[in-house]
Amino acid sequence: MHIVIACFVALALAGCGRPAVPFTHDAYIWQRQWTPALRESVAASRDLVHAWRVLLAQVARDGRLQAFAPDREALAASGRPVVLVVRIDGRLDRFDGDALRERIAQLARQWPGAAGIEIDYDCPTARLPAYTAFLAQLKPALGDTPLSITALPTWLGSPALDGLLAVPDASVVQVHAVQAPQAGLFDPAVAAGWVRRFASHTRKPFRVALPTYASRVSWNADGSLLAVESEKAALAGGAGASELYAAPGTVLGFVRELQAARVPHLEGIVWFRLPTADDSRAWSLATWRGVVAGHLDDAPLRLRLRDAGDGARDVVLENTAGTDATAPLRVDLPAGCALADGIDGYRLAKAGATLSLVTTQARPVPSHATRAIGWARCSAGTLTTMTLPGIPVS
Numbered sequence: 001m002h003i004v005i006a007c008f009v010a011l012a013l014a015g016c017g018r019p020a021v022p023f024t025h026d027a028y029i030w031q032r033q034w035t036p037a038l039r040e041s042v043a044a045s046r047d048l049v050h051a052w053r054v055l056l057a058q059v060a061r062d063g064r065l066q067a068f069a070p071d072r073e074a075l076a077a078s079g080r081p082v083v084l085v086v087r088i089d090g091r092l093d094r095f096d097g098d099a100l101r102e103r104i105a106q107l108a109r110q111w112p113g114a115a116g117i118e119i120d121y122d123c124p125t126a127r128l129p130a131y132t133a134f135l136a137q138l139k140p141a142l143g144d145t146p147l148s149i150t151a152l153p154t155w156l157g158s159p160a161l162d163g164l165l166a167v168p169d170a171s172v173v174q175v176h177a178v179q180a181p182q183a184g185l186f187d188p189a190v191a192a193g194w195v196r197r198f199a200s201h202t203r204k205p206f207r208v209a210l211p212t213y214a215s216r217v218s219w220n221a222d223g224s225l226l227a228v229e230s231e232k233a234a235l236a237g238g239a240g241a242s243e244l245y246a247a248p249g250t251v252l253g254f255v256r257e258l259q260a261a262r263v264p265h266l267e268g269i270v271w272f273r274l275p276t277a278d279d280s281r282a283w284s285l286a287t288w289r290g291v292v293a294g295h296l297d298d299a300p301l302r303l304r305l306r307d308a309g310d311g312a313r314d315v316v317l318e319n320t321a322g323t324d325a326t327a328p329l330r331v332d333l334p335a336g337c338a339l340a341d342g343i344d345g346y347r348l349a350k351a352g353a354t355l356s357l358v359t360t361q362a363r364p365v366p367s368h369a370t371r372a373i374g375w376a377r378c379s380a381g382t383l384t385t386m387t388l389p390g391i392p393v394s
Contacts, residue, residue, distance in 0.1 A: 023259055023268035024050035025292050030273040034071040037277040041285055046078040048292050051115055053270060056084040057107060061091045065103050081115035090122030097134045105141040116146040128160040135167040153178055153194040165202040172270050173198045176211040185244040186211050188254040199263050209270045211246040213282045243361040247326055248283060252291045284366045287324040297322030300387040301365065303331060305378060315357060315374040319365040327362035328388055336382030342374040
């Protein structure tokens with residue numbers, strides 16, 4: 001965290017004399033299907049959200065454009081502006097700018113009340129000049145509809161970046177899931193440096209895209225990457241797996257430092273993605289609301305030995321807080337437990353007389369929820385409840 005603060009000091013000094021303006025918060029709606037849970041999240045979040053950024057279409061690697069059908073009624077009922085996002089696969093074999101420009105302009109005409117069009121293209125750095133030319137032709141085709149783009153930190157070393165960012169009306173710099181999985185999902189120190197450098201390349205408004213989700217990474221036996229599961233399950237096996245998680249407290253700390261730094265032209269945050277009750281790899285809606293509001297309802301996780309009958313007990317993690325909690329990688333069982341085993345990614349480990357349940361891929365425990373991680377057989381009088389890492393409660 002000291003590195004994060006140091007990275008922002010220069011920006012804060014540059015902004016001296018200017019009052020800090022509170023960030024506004026946008027949210028990406030990236031779901032292809034509008035489920036009841038998604039509609040509920042939209043309705044429940046309109047008091048916090050400045051604008052929705054809604055996935056409208058996606059251009060596949062072979063150039064085919066697939067349009068989606070956002071729920072216009074639900075969006076209108078929220079009373080928030082809507083920016084329509086067109087996602088272009090970064091591995092696109094052939095970039096047909098003329099055809100793509102016409103399709104995007106056609107989609108924009110179908111949403112006359114849209115607050116903007118955003119192009120989300122992980123453009124290879126070497127192709128930035130061609131991408132700039134495409135955007136320069138697309139912008140007048142959109143008429144009065146503002147144009148924005150997402151930007152990658154990998155572009156920061158390109159001499160073409162300034163010219164690119166001069167074309168759209170605004171941009172969003174993504175600082176999550178842009179490094180190799182071994183580096184994790186989100187590194188606040190690295191992200192701070194990216195934001196500082198990005199601000200020096202643009203004179204237009206921009207936002208920072210931050211994560212609300214986790215990813216499961218699967219590896220082959222030789223250590224190579226097999227699959228990354230985030231928005232949807234890849235159903236990958238592999239020789240091993242790990243969970244990458246953006247901890248809410250870490251992200252909140254980053255937002256606070258970013259706000260205090262008063263970065264030039266930075267208007268706020270875009271959250272990827274809006275949490276819903278049926279999104280098992282995103283924060284709970286309550287947790288996200290806490291981060292946006294700047295306050296997390298934290299409490300220690302509890303370990304419960306719950307009677308399962310026939311002398312056995314379920315080993316259960318209990319989160320009584322209003323914020324999702326990072327699950328422990330190791331849980332030491334009370335001394336009275338003689339037999340045990342793990343489930344849901346946990347396995348038994350022994351160190352002398354101590355039995356432990358350990359894991360390398362613990363999923364977070366949602367707010368106000370419980371999760372069974374194993375079973376145990378324990379003698380009478382064994383403590384049945386304790387706060388982790390092992391403080392007795394009862």
